Structures are given as structure tokens and as C-alpha cells.
Amino acid sequence: MNTTSARVAIVTGGSRGIGRQVVERLAADGHAVVVNYGGNRPEADAAVDAVVGAGGRAIAVQADVADEKAVSALFDVAERTFGGVDVVVHAAGIMVLSPVADIDLDALDRMHRTNIRGTFVVGQQAARRVRSGGAIVNFSTSVLGLALPGYAAYAASKGAVEAVTLILARELRGRDVTVNAVAPGPTATALFLDGKDEETVARMAAQPPLERLGTPSDIAEVVAFLAGPGHWVNGQVIRANGGIV
Template sequence: MTNSRVAIVTGGSRGIGRRTAERLAGDDHAVVIAYAGNQTEADAAVVAITGAGGRAVAVQADVADEKAVQELFDTAEQTFGGVDVVVHAAGTMVLSPVADLDLDALDRMHRTNIRGTFVVAQQAARRLRPGGAIINFSTSVVGLGLPGYAAYAASKGAVEALTLILAREMRGRDVTVNAVAPGPTATALFLDGKDEETIARMAAQPPLERLGTPDDIAEVVAFLAGPGHWVNGQVIRANGGIV
């Protein structure tokens, strides 16, 4: 048991989630990394954190499975003494015009992105200690309205609605609830399948004229997890100024 803060990071084995886990560990959070299936990457994230002097464990959990998520929170409490921060970065994306989308893909995406967010938020609402923070992930595409992203943006619009309402339901608990909505960010998931011309065009969109990085997003999360405690019930569009 420890008196320092404890964070659960879903989707914490790679990309934005992993960098966020490392960033929070650097702020003296003990970190529980939840991963869907890639134990090798999750273990590597734990090694990176512990090798730098931090504390971390990895737990496999399907975020849409309420029993698995309950056990995830149980592990955090049993290993580190409680839960103060929940960063829900796990998600999935299928791109397709509305007319062509496979509805099975729609159901899978909504299971992870909507049900998964709700299940994680439900446990967080029940268990977070005073002074805590719940940080969900949306996407700037909700506002940009790019063709091909309808189903994904719809799932993340649901995340935004849940975030704003839960912030109000946590009245009196001293727990904040916010969402981070990244724009194009240079992760393996984003870059995969895109040619150099497409990447260059998207990098030129923000006034800062580059893609975001996992570090950019992790800094926003770290702020909301600690010093940004007066920010509550907000969606932070971390996209370099794309409108």
C-alpha cells in the first residue's frame, strides 16, 4: 500500500495510452495498464516504467466486460491501495462511408467505444477517491465531420455526452470528469495504411503545421489528472488548432 496517487490507463500498452501511462508514472502515479490482448507490448510498457523507477502492473481486460473491469479495479486497489485517476484510452476505429459500412463492424466499434466507456466510467464513479479524475477519449472528428468517419464519430459523440453528464453526477465527490479529443496524431494506428501525401496533407491542416504526438496528448491528460483539477465537464480538443 502507498499514499501516492494511483492511475488506471486502459489501452495503455501502446500509442497515446502508453505514453500517458509513462507520463503519469513520471508524476509519481502508480499505474495499472489495462490491455486487450497484446501482453508483450503491455509487459514492455511495465518494464519501461519500472526501469525508470516507477511502479506499474499490467492487467488484461475487455473494457466492455463488466466483470473484467471490476477485477481491473480490484487489482488496482489490492496492489496499490486505491484508485485516483482513470484514463480511458482504449478504443477502436473502422472507417467507411455510411452507405457501405458493415453493421457487424458498427456493433463491434460501439461495444468497445460506447459500452466500454460506460463500463469503465461506472466503476470509476463508484470507486475513485476524493481529488480524483476521470479522463475519457473522444476525437476532434466529432467537430470536423470528415467523410468516412460517421460511425466512429458517432461513438465518440456518445463518449462526450456521457462525460458531461457524469461530471454533474459526481457533484460533492471532488472528482472531475473530462474528455480529451485528439486531432491527427502520429501513432502506428493513425499512420498505418496512409501514403505520404495523405500524411503530409493532414499534417498541414493545423496552424502549427505538424501532426500531434503521443507526448502532446499525454501532457494534456497529465494536466487534467493533477494540476488541472478546476477544469471539469469539458472536452479538450487537442489538435493544434484545426477548425
């Protein structure tokens, strides 16, 4: 088997939610996919099985995205198995919600370690290793523009992601590698729906002019565009939120 002819994607946080949908969407476009996961091996294996069952190629690799040695090893596996790396989608992240006055600072540190340090660690390896013609896609959030109470710590971490994204795009001048971020609005994932009553979900679904929640597939379509045909889009934050302002 020629492992260098097809494009290769690493998707962090690829075992569930939006990351899982991105894995399947990129595989459908012909990418060999490395499904990175933090701790849930069964879900990562299920993502791999879905890709392989549809005729694609995928493997699961565990790595803490904030651990530089683990992330370097993740890229090593991708290169050994599939011949290189063309697309890196950094979807791994955690969300802690609390008013500023009440936030647990240890929880803040854990979230910022994953969301901010993790973006630097993954971005560092991606900047060194993604092949010409490739793409790096980070994840922000539309809550940055909405300024919702309780989201200050999470939004702050994603503000950092946007800053890294825009600057890295310029640092990679001459490499023919794009760097963009996708900023979803309310999206119907298990993480989003957990703990919300029907009234809250209905209210949030009514916010965008399209009058529904986003789906993981909606977000995966944007990622697939940036990873392939949208190569002229670079150094941008795409607010995929149905029109919420």
C-alpha cells in the same frame, strides 16, 4: 512499502500509442500505474518495464473494457496492489472507417461495444471507486468537429463518449472528482499512420496552424494536466489538435 501514499492511475488501452505515452507520463509524475490491455501482453509488459526501469511502479492487467466483470476485477487488482484508485484514463477504443452507405453493421456493433459500452462500463466503476481529489479522463476525437467523410460511425461513438463525460461530471457533484474528455486531432501513432501514403500524411499535417501532426506526448501532457494540477477543469472536452477547426 506504503502503497496508499502515492496516487494510483488505471490507464485502459495503455499498452501502445497514446495510452502507452500516458502511462509513462503519469508514472513520471509519481503515479503507480495499472496498464490495462485487451490482448497484446508483450506490449503491455514493455510498458510496465519502461515504467519500472525509470524507477516507477506499474503492473499490467488484461481486461475487455466492455465486460463489466472483467473491469470490476481490474479495479479490484488496482486496489489490492496499490491501495486505491485516484485517476482513470480511458484510452481504449477501436476505429472502423467506412461511408454510411457501405459500413459493415457487424463491425459497427463491435466498435460501439468497445467505444460506447466500454465507456459506460469503465465509467461506472470509476464513478464508484475513484477517491476524493481524483480524475476521470475519457477519449473523444476532434473529427466530431471536422465531419470527415468515412468517419460517421467512429464519430458517432465518440459523440456518445462526450455526452457520458459531461453528464457524469455533474452526477459526481460533491465527490471532488473531475470528469473530462480529451479529443485529439491527427496524431502520429502507428494506428494513424498505417495505410496512409506520404501525400495523405503531409496534407493532414499541414491542416493545423502549427503545421505538424500531434504526437502521443502532446496528448499525454494534456491528460497529465487534467489528472493533476488541472483539477478546476471539469465537465469539459479539450480539443488537443494544434488548432484545427
